[in-house]
Amino acid sequence: MDAGAQKVGVSRSLHHPSLSLSLAAHGSPGTDSDEPLTPAGRLFHQPEMNQVIHCVVGLKNSLDIDSIKSQVRNSMFIKHPRFTSLMVRDRHGVEHWRKTSIDLDRHLIIIDSPVATADDESAVNEYLADLSTSSGLSTDKPLWEIHLLKAHKCVIFRIHHSLGDGISLMSMFLACCRKFDDENALPTIGTASNRRKNLKGKKEWWALVLGFVKMAWFSLVFVLEFVLRCLWVRDRQTAISGGAGVELWPRKLVTARLWLQDMKIVKEAIPNATINDVLFGVISSGLSTYLDHRSPNVLQEGLQITGVAMVNLREQSSLQDLSNMMERSNSGSSWGNKFGMLLLPIEYHKKGGTDPLQYLRRAKVMIDRKKQSIEAHFSYRIGYFVMSWLGSKIASLLNYRIVCNTTFTISNVVGPQEEIAIGGNPVTYFRANSSSLPHALTMHMVSYAGRADIQILVAKDIIPDPEFLAKCFEEALLEMKEAAEAIAKT
Missing domain, CATH: 3.30.559.30 (Nonribosomal peptide synthetase, condensation domain)
Structure with missing residues (x-):
């Protein structure tokens, strides 16, 4: 398997065609409003370490697409600067965040039919497994997507790791949720013990x-x-x-x-x-x-x-x-x-x-x-x-x-720690992978x-x-x- 090391640079570039797209589409000189990526953010844009986080949320009731669009428009996805910025490279190849407008329809991927013939859990896992070796996220838009699997009552958040780590993204997700038995209360989470x-x-x-x-x-x-x-x-x-x-x-x-x-x-x-x-x-x-x-x-x-x-x-x-x-x-x-x-x-x-x-x-x-x-x-x-x-x-x-x-x-x-709901729809499971x-x-x-x-x-x-x-x-x-x-x- 070590023989693959000689090919990995080329393979990952082909595996993530969006990386070259960023240079072609956004190689213009930087503006005063551009913000440089942090060192960790730059690391996650290297071909060998290009990482996308998948947050998987199962819902009890059927997906209401119009309601979900309304929820997203009023959520931190539209307000947070990382989620409303393009990743661009200047003429020296240095990565920056550049503010842009959001076309929500480009970020919502709606799948009407079942993605596999198996039960819901196996079908969703199969879909996620395919995403884990897919072509990544296109850099001609902010680096996130929401996949709506209507037949399986499942929502998949695809978020590039350069936007934040698991703790950051958990904070954003929970800020959009409420307790199932109290629609006005934020969820509570446990804390990792530190003796x-x-x-x-x-x-x-x-x-x-x-x-x-x-x-x-x-x-x-x-x-x-x-x-x-x-x-x-x-x-x-x-x-x-x-x-x-x-x-x-x-x-x-x-x-x-x-x-x-x-x-x-x-x-x-x-x-x-x-x-x-x-x-x-x-x-x-x-x-x-x-x-x-x-x-x-x-x-x-x-x-x-x-x-x-x-x-x-x-x-x-x-x-x-x-x-x-x-x-x-x-x-x-x-x-x-x-x-x-x-x-x-x-x-x-x-x-x-x-x-x-x-x-x-x-x-x-x-x-x-x-x-x-x-x-x-x-x-x-x-x-x-x-x-x-x-x-x-x-x-x-x-x-x-x-x-x-x-x-x-x-x-x-x-x-x-307790059951939560998104837009009044109870969450049945909550999982993550990358x-x-x-x-x-x-x-x-x-x-x-x-x-x-x-x-x-x-x-x-x-x-x-x-x-x-x-x-x-x-x-x-x-x-x-x-x-x-x-x-x-x-």
Whole structure:
């Protein structure tokens, strides 16, 4: 698969014809009102890292097209500067945002007939899988679209990653919604726990010194590993490995359904565990089961498989804080892309006779060490430095190599705690995924109203049975829940 690296530049250009369209249509000199893209925004316009986020919303009632158009016209999509600007390049090839008018009909893609003969969920997932390797978003209009699948009562928001990250886009989406049982109330969202903030108080001097030593040591180790991953260190080949050029391979998308209440029961079995710890324990257990199925008695016990996770670096605690991002561009909770990258290693273990909670214990130890380091902040700062001083091509190459040298991508975005509605139409599910990467496996979890759905996007020629992989994750959580309940009874 590494042979694809020599072709990826050409392939991605053909794969995203809109990139050349921007130069042809908007190569005029910049104006005083043009705003330069941030370094992160420029990164996501490089051919190797061109990314589109897909937010998928299922609705209870049929889609009223006129009502949806009215909702969009009165929403932040029409008011926010990023969503009303073209991405243009000046004569030097530097990207800028340029204000423009919105032709709403060009942004709404209405599909009247079923997109596939399968059930609604499978049909929508098939449609999304095709979008993940499509030609991207045309740059002769602002970089977003809304696909309305009338036969499946589904709305798909396609938004280019340069417009914002998951937290930014979640804030915009929720600002357009209301609670199902109170049409005047904004939704509420949970916050990711951060034990470092909860451990405030007077500490002994030796505890502070020990904490600093741990932070310095873990930071040194993880930062060094991060740098080596940018260069040549890579995971061993397994049945789920991708590589250069795999982002162009056909995709398949399935959904694993977890319940937050089950995850909370498991969390309580291990002191100070978090939902993220449980999620990564589930991923570790599920992947071990899947690899046992695909490669029985082949892999070495304890083999390391590395994931890439994006970590929000903002400090927000409420939907109001998230909404303020759309107004305070210079604040600590500013709109845009503000996330760091973490390398999250897991170990393959045979499942026979293993305590299911051991996967959670190992995940918690690893994630706790990551939290004590500055790896996420380092990756953000070094990325900003490389983009600013060495250019977007070098930054894109380094990011591309990190993905090629690891095995999977995982993300987790906290969604509404209660049922919500858009324009009075109740939301039945809320999911997200993105366009494809060199990974053969990417996973995006979004929680909504007590559920936690994981969208599993795979290169189907490498992972031909993602339905079984989703079942491995679902059963891993149930096994952990049974073990946790057994502990609670003793």
